[in-house]
Amino acid sequence: MKVALVGIGKIARDQHVPAINGSKDWELAATVSRHGSVDGVEAFADLDTLLAERPDIEVVSLCLPPVPRFDYAVAALRAGRHVMLEKPPGATVAECHALEAMAREAGVSVYATWHSREAAQVNQARDWLKDKRLKSLKVTWKEDVRRWHPGQEWIWKAGGLGVFDPGINALSIVTEILPDAIRLTAASLEFPENRETPIAASLVFAHPHGADISAVFDWRQEGDQTWMIEAETDDGVLRLTEGGARLSINGETAAEQDADGNPLLGEYPRLYAKMAKLVRDGGIDMDLAPMTLVADAFLLGRRVTVEPFEE
Amino acid sequence: MKVALVGIGKIARDQHVPAINGSKDWELAATVSRHGSVDGVEAFADLDTLLAERPDIEVVSLCLPPVPRFDYAVAALRAGRHVMLEKPPGATVAECHALEAMAREAGVSVYATWHSREAAQVNQARDWLKDKRLKSLKVTWKEDVRRWHPGQEWIWKAGGLGVFDPGINALSIVTEILPDAIRLTAASLEFPENRETPIAASLVFAHPHGADISAVFDWRQEGDQTWMIEAETDDGVLRLTEGGARLSINGETAAEQDADGNPLLGEYPRLYAKMAKLVRDGGIDMDLAPMTLVADAFLLGRRVTVEPFEE
Numbered sequence A, B: 001m002k003v004a005l006v007g008i009g010k011i012a013r014d015q016h017v018p019a020i021n022g023s024k025d026w027e028l029a030a031t032v033s034r035h036g037s038v039d040g041v042e043a044f045a046d047l048d049t050l051l052a053e054r055p056d057i058e059v060v061s062l063c064l065p066p067v068p069r070f071d072y073a074v075a076a077l078r079a080g081r082h083v084m085l086e087k088p089p090g091a092t093v094a095e096c097h098a099l100e101a102m103a104r105e106a107g108v109s110v111y112a113t114w115h116s117r118e119a120a121q122v123n124q125a126r127d128w129l130k131d132k133r134l135k136s137l138k139v140t141w142k143e144d145v146r147r148w149h150p151g152q153e154w155i156w157k158a159g160g161l162g163v164f165d166p167g168i169n170a171l172s173i174v175t176e177i178l179p180d181a182i183r184l185t186a187a188s189l190e191f192p193e194n195r196e197t198p199i200a201a202s203l204v205f206a207h208p209h210g211a212d213i214s215a216v217f218d219w220r221q222e223g224d225q226t227w228m229i230e231a232e233t234d235d236g237v238l239r240l241t242e243g244g245a246r247l248s249i250n251g252e253t254a255a256e257q258d259a260d261g262n263p264l265l266g267e268y269p270r271l272y273a274k275m276a277k278l279v280r281d282g283g284i285d286m287d288l289a290p291m292t293l294v295a296d297a298f299l300l301g302r303r304v305t306v307e308p309f310e311e
Helices: A010-021 A047-053 A066-078 A093-106 A122-129 A164-177 A267-281 A289-300 B010-021 B047-053 B066-078 B093-106 B122-129 B164-177 B267-281 B289-300
Strands: A002-006 A027-032 A042-044 A059-062 A082-085 A110-112 A134-142 A183-192 A200-206 A212-218 A226-233 A236-241 A246-249 A302-306 B002-006 B027-032 B042-044 B059-062 B082-085 B110-112 B134-142 B183-192 B200-206 B212-218 B226-233 B236-241 B246-249 B302-306
Touching: A002 A010, A010 A027, A010 A267, A027 A047, A042 A047, A047 A066, A059 A066, A059 A267, A066 A082, A066 A093, A082 A093, A082 A267, A093 A110, A093 A289, A093 B183, A093 B289, A110 A267, A122 A164, A122 A226, A122 A236, A122 A246, A134 A164, A164 A212, A164 A226, A164 A289, A183 A289, A183 B093, A200 A289, A289 B093, A289 B289, B002 B010, B010 B027, B010 B267, B027 B047, B042 B047, B047 B066, B059 B066, B059 B267, B066 B082, B066 B093, B082 B093, B082 B267, B093 B110, B093 B289, B110 B267, B122 B164, B122 B226, B122 B236, B122 B246, B134 B164, B164 B212, B164 B226, B164 B289, B183 B289, B200 B289
Parallel strands: A002 A027, A002 A059, A027 A042, A059 A082, A082 A110, A134 A212, A183 A302, B002 B027, B002 B059, B027 B042, B059 B082, B082 B110, B134 B212, B183 B302
Antiparallel strands: A134 A226, A183 A200, A200 A212, A226 A236, A236 A246, B134 B226, B183 B200, B200 B212, B226 B236, B236 B246
């Protein structure tokens, strides 16, 4: 299947292009970007031209920041193309609902991807937790924004989510591995005096069977970086680390190869494999659970002003 | 049908009690409140006691602030009672989803009420707009918080919504009268330095056919109070004023009596009539469109700090 990649920035180069090139399902047939391109691939400066000139490209994958992404998604859906959305699937919840409705009307697939859910060990964590009684779950997501988001001004603008841009990855894993729905009950959001989005947040959730669930997100972490979820159950402790790539259960590390000794597939190859299946089956996958928890954190959270942040 | 009213504050006394007493469908069978009661009606201090002692009361109407309301709703639904929720239906979007799922599981009705949608002229406005081409719509919702929310500390606490507590009423009308779904594209929220919720907001929306849609909410309005929606169409101008109680189209005021010369029914009597129908039909009405727009405003909005507010 031919796919066009829209928005050739860091995430496209680091993740989408290698995943597409490494897959038997996909051919990277074109790019759309005002600045970037990919060697050997036809480059368009705007999406409308691509949609008009390349009717053979059935699928459009959008790697733009959330705020401008909606109009591109609408154009692609109206042109009858299947659409794959980087996370978060929209700048607002209403946008996501609108895109889902349009895809249904156009009879095409739309996939709200959550790349962290496809990290190598997330499925194993989910399978192990399925029949355990959860006592507590703690998310610690601490990274250095200067290292991971250099020069990305949009993440600091209203709608850019701030520390929830990585934090929503953690919430996408939590909502995948827990068999029960959780809901936010309290949040504190730290906004640098000179920025429109938070640099840190702490969240408290309610669990239907009373487990203690909390999360801490922080973008000011220098040195060691932490993307960890720890769950305490009646049958021991699960630790999912490195953003879902490593798993230990009661201190024992889970296998990192498959039965043939190959490394487990990582995030983006699995996203593109799922998109291929979705298009073949004519499906829509628009799970908004992580997005809902983030919107709720902004809705319910206390805002705290902290010292200015300069990159 | 017997109804228990939970939370005997200003809105219960001013609106719910007269609406229930004025209806042939309903009997106010009990109240639950730590402080308030209604003359001649059995008063309980807590909901669990009422649920245990009065199995004959099928319906529970919750008039508590949004943050504590969820636990009461869960208790009532688990006890197999139908539940009517004051607006907003929850402190978070995830809460609303959870309540809807519980009601479906319990096979009972839940009604997320939006009282302003039942204002006398809202249906007429909706019917008139149905076949017009909308050019613009402007919401002006300016009231004096000291006059309408005296001593209500919860509205200033995180989760209390601030000026979106009245503002969500405007959005409930807009989402009722417009035939097309709108989505928020920009917002500015003014937080007093000493408060956790905004005292004013301005919102911009996108409309599928390109109409200009905006809203201004302000709680600092002294003197004349304004709850107005103005819509400009290809067939003239609609003005819905007094929160939906009055309507003019191209300068002509709509009739304020029915065919028999009786005044049109207002908000709460119509809410309770709808709830009676919902219970009889075994229905669920959990339209979250106004709530989604508010969550999106907090998610996407720029925060501006303004001078402290003292009541």
